[in-house]
Structure formats: C-alpha cells, structure tokens
Amino acid sequence: MAPTLVNAALGALLAAALLGAAFDRRSVAVVVAAAVVPSADAAASLVVTGATNTVLHTVWLPLAVGGLIYWDTTRRESSWLRERYGWRGVRVGWVALTAFVAAGIAPEAVGDPGANLLYPVDDAYYVVDGLLLFSTQDGVVQTFVSATAEGPGLLPFESRGTTETHAIATWVNPDGRPGVGGSDERVLTLVETGWQAVVVAAAGASLAVRFRPWSSDSGEKATTASPSEDPPVSGVNE
Amino acid sequence: MVSSLVHAGFALVLAAGLLKRSYDRQALAAVLVVIVLPEADALLGPVMPGAHRTVGHNFVLPAAAGLLLYYDTRIRETSLLRERVTNTGVRIAWTALFVHVFAHVFLDWAHLEGVNALWPLHDGFLRLEGELLWSSVDGLVQTFVEIDVDPESGQRQVDAGSTGTTESVHVNNPVEPDSPEELERAETIDRRFPVAGRGWRLYLLGLGVFTVIARHLQGDPPDEPVA
Numbered sequence: 001m002a003p004t005l006v007n008a009a010l011g012a013l014l015a016a017a018l019l020g021a022a023f024d025r026r027s028v029a030v031v032v033a034a035a036v037v038p039s040a041d042a043a044a045s046l047v048v049t050g051a052t053n054t055v056l057h058t059v060w061l062p063l064a065v066g067g068l069i070y071w072d073t074t075r076r077e078s079s080w081l082r083e084r085y086g087w088r089g090v091r092v093g094w095v096a097l098t099a100f101v102a103a104g105i106a107p108e109a110v111g112d113p114g115a116n117l118l119y120p121v122d123d124a125y126y127v128v129d130g131l132l133l134f135s136t137q138d139g140v141v142q143t144f145v146s147a148t149a150e151g152p153g154l155l156p157f158e159s160r161g162t163t164e165t166h167a168i169a170t171w172v173n174p175d176g177r178p179g180v181g182g183s184d185e186r187v188l189t190l191v192e193t194g195w196q197a198v199v200v201a202a203a204g205a206s207l208a209v210r211f212r213p214w215s216s217d218s219g220e221k222a223t224t225a226s227p228s229e230d231p232p233v234s235g236v237n238e
Numbered sequence: 239m240v241s242s243l244v245h246a247g248f249a250l251v252l253a254a255g256l257l258k259r260s261y262d263r264q265a266l267a268a269v270l271v272v273i274v275l276p277e278a279d280a281l282l283g284p285v286m287p288g289a290h291r292t293v294g295h296n297f298v299l300p301a302a303a304g305l306l307l308y309y310d311t312r313i314r315e316t317s318l319l320r321e322r323v324t325n326t327g328v329r330i331a332w333t334a335l336f337v338h339v340f341a342h343v344f345l346d347w348a349h350l351e352g353v354n355a356l357w358p359l360h361d362g363f364l365r366l367e368g369e370l371l372w373s374s375v376d377g378l379v380q381t382f383v384e385i386d387v388d389p390e391s392g393q394r395q396v397d398a399g400s401t402g403t404t405e406s407v408h409v410n411n412p413v414e415p416d417s418p419e420e421l422e423r424a425e426t427i428d429r430r431f432p433v434a435g436r437g438w439r440l441y442l443l444g445l446g447v448f449t450v451i452a453r454h455l456q457g458d459p460p461d462e463p464v465a
Binding site: 010013016017018020021022087091098102106107109111127128129132133134135136137144171186187188189190191192193194195198201205206210 | 241252340344348349365368369371372373374375382426427429436438440444448449452456460
C-alpha cells in the first residue's frame with residue numbers, strides 16, 4: 001500500500017485546492033484525517049482475513065456517504081449538515097469525502113499491492129498500472145485496461161488475488177494474516193519512491209505557504225503596496 | 239521525461255491550492271505555460287549534447303528566479319513586477335515558480351536519469367530514488383542518499399543518486415528518442431509521446447483534471463459565511 005504519509009500528503013494538497021473559503025487549521029485536519037482513514041483497515045486484518053486494503057477500500061462506502069450528503073443537502077427541505085455546521089460544514093464534508101476516495105483509496109489502486117475496490121460484491125485486489133503513450137511506429141499503446149487481464153475479478157484491470165490468496169503486509173500486521181504474529185520485523189514505510197517524496201515535500205511546502213507560521217499576517221505576501229487593486233485576502237482564510 | 243500531461247496534472251492540483259482568489263482560467267493558463275516551457279530544452283538536444291533535463295531542469299535557475307522575485311517584490315521600494323501586473327500577477331508568478339520546482343523539476347528528478355540539478359554551476363545528473371522507513375529491527379532507514387565509509391582510507395563517500403554528466407547522460411525524449419549515436423544507426427525512428435508511463439502518473443494526471451472540474455462545480459460561499 002502507498003504509505004499512510006503519502007495518503008495524508010495527498011489529502012493536504014486536496015484540502016488546499018478545494019476547501020476555498022472553508023480553509024483553516026481545523027478543516028485541513030478533518031480532510032487529512034479522512035485521507036488516512038482507509039489505511040486503518042490494516043488493523044482489522046488482525047481479526048478478519050484479508051481486511052487490509054479491503055474493508056475501507058471498497059467504493060461502496062464512499063458512494064453511500066456521498067449519496068447521503070447529496071440527499072441531505074439538496075433533497076431535504078432542511079439539511080441537518082447545513083443547520084448544524086453551516087456552509088462550511090457542507091464544503092468540508094464534500095472535500096473530506098473526496099480525500100477519502102482520491103487520497104485514501106485511489107493511490108492504493110494504482111500500484112502494488114492493489115485495492116479490493118468492489119468488495120464484497122466482487123473479491124479481487126485490483127492494480128491499475130500500465131502505460132499509455134503515442135508512438136510514431138505503433139500508434140496508441142495502452143496497457144492499463146485489459147480484457148484478458150490475469151487474476152480474478154470483474155473489472156478489466158490486473159488483479160493480484162482475493163482476500164484468501166493475497167496477504168498484504170503492514171506495520172500493524174507484518175504477515176497480513178489474522179492473529180498477532182510472533183517476532184516478525186515491523187516495517188513502517190514512510191516514503192517508498194522518489195515521486196512520493198516529491199508529493200510529501202510539495203504538500204508540506206503548500207501548507208507552509210498557506211498558513212505562513214513565520215509571519216503575523218496570514219494574508220498576502222504583499223500587504224503594503226496598492227491595496228486598492230487587489231485587497232488583502234486574509235478574510236478569506238478565517 | 240515524465241509526460242508533460244502528468245506535470246500539468248500535478249501542477250493544477252498545486253496551483254489550485256496556492257492561487258487562492260487569483261484562481262481563474264488566465265492564471266491556470268499561465269501556470270500551464272510555465273510547466274510546458276522547460277521541455278523546450280529537448281529541442282536544444284541536437285545542437286547541445288545533454289541539453290534535455292539540463293537547461294530547463296535544474297535547481298539553479300528557479301532559485302535565481304526566486305531571489306529576483308523576492309528582491310523585486312519585497313525589498314525594492316517600488317516593485318517593477320507589481321506595478322506592471324498588480325498583486326494578482328505577483329501571486330501568479332510565485333505560484334508558477336513553486337509549481338515549476340515541485341511539479342516539474344522535482345518530478346523529473348525522480349524519473350529516469352534525473353535532472354542536472356546544479357547546472358550551470360556544476361555538471362552532474364542526479365536522480366532521486368530510494369525509500370524512507372522505520373523498521374523495528376533497523377530503526378529509521380533511508381536510501382535516498384547513500385553514505386559509505388571506505389574501510390581502508392576512512393573517507394566518506396556520499397552518493398545522492400548521481401547518474402553522470404551531460405557527456406555521458408542522454409535522457410530519451412520525443413525529439414531524440416535515443417542517444418544521438420544510436421539514432422544515426424537506426425533505420426526507423428520510433429518517437430514515443432508518453433501520456434502516463436505508470437499507474438501513479440495516470441493518477442496524478444487524473445487528480446489534476448478532477449481538481450479543475452471540482453473547482454468549476456463548487457458553489458461560491460455565501461456572502462456572510464454562517465459559522
């Protein structure tokens with residue numbers, strides 16, 4: 001699985017990009033938390049066979065929550081979410097759900113060991129990996145989608161096995177199987193490859209720029225000159 | 239090169255997070271131009287060996303641009319840039335610089351033979367590759383920078399992923415899909431324009447497209463946000 005640190009970093013980037021006027025420390029914390037929640041199913045694997053990248057990596061849960069938020073905020077006469085937390089609550093809710101899917105689940109599915117996307121309807125760890133390019137000799141070449149992909153599963157992607165056959169090692173559960181193992185080495189991966197290091201660095205730098213802990217004014221780089229042309233935006237961040 | 243589309247995807251995510259109220263089509267277009275521009279160093283390849291991943295892909299020019307931008311907008315009494323393009327332009331300039339560094343140079347640093355990080359001060363390609371982990375047996379382990387102590391001489395050797403110099407490294411690209419010597423021998427030249435070479439690159443591309451669509455669909459906050 002992509003390291004949880006990378007899930008958190010992607011969540012932070014989405015928070016900065018999508019929260020808009022609802023951006024503050026608390027809302028960012030909520031969104032980042034939503035991005036790392038799927039990784040918690042590793043703990044369930046101590047009890048349930050193959051829970052890692054399965055229980056909280058299926059698309060059904062976020063679909064249901066999304067449907068619920070949609071119904072509550074647009075179909076009902078008075079929305080519980082909006083009455084309780086206002087406009088900001090609705091925005092934070094949607095962005096957190098987005099982070100759950102796009103920063104928590106999706107990164108697991110684009111590389112090994114894969115995510116069990118349709119569980120329990122269909123039990124298969126999908127890996128959407130391959131290449132897509134245009135070649136002057138061969139035309140369009142793509143290997144992401146393949147109707148004859150190996151492994152079980154309904155979707156036309158490669159899959160690595162089922163909850164029975166594919167055990168995923170995590171630092172919580174080093175052998176990936178139920179029960180607390182013996183003296184296994186525990187490995188908590190923080191960054192697996194170069195690009196993940198770049199994503200983590202970019203997220204850290206983005207949050208630093210947005211929060212600016214080193215400066216007393218939370219607004220602009222330019223607070224002194226020509227305020228009439230572009231008023232300071234500090235109010236937006238409150 | 240990591241495909242320009244992947245750079246653009248990641249750039250859109252970062253730009254959406256940094257532009258704040260300056261976020262609009264014009265600003266995004268400016269950021270995308272800055273993202274694509276460095277690839278022009280591939281065109282220099284035929285006349286300057288090793289130009290790709292060197293001229294437009296280093297840490298020195300962005301650092302110089304950053305210093306210049308800082309000097310002009312923060313230290314000088316009247317900023318030339320701010321007078322010409324207002325505060326919005328200044329923010330777009332900072333964002334474009336940030337995006338160039340993180341979404342372009344750094345991503346390429348982690349791909350193939352890396353980038354010529356300190357060019358023109360020093361000619362040497364560096365590649366960012368490794369992992370960072372905590373193990374219950376070995377403790378904190380990182381393999382991005384290898385530090386070896388020569389047992390005989392006791393000298394320390396630091397390897398941050400060096401892959402060679404402009405003399406020895408040629409990073410394949412559609413202009414020169416192989417090293418110049420190979421290309422002379424080849425009968426047919428296969429130029430490959432990548433969209434996404436791995437799952438995670440398709441992911442970053444998709445994330446950028448998704449971010450822009452989501453921003454487009456989002457409603458404006460009410461005038462007085464209900465807290």
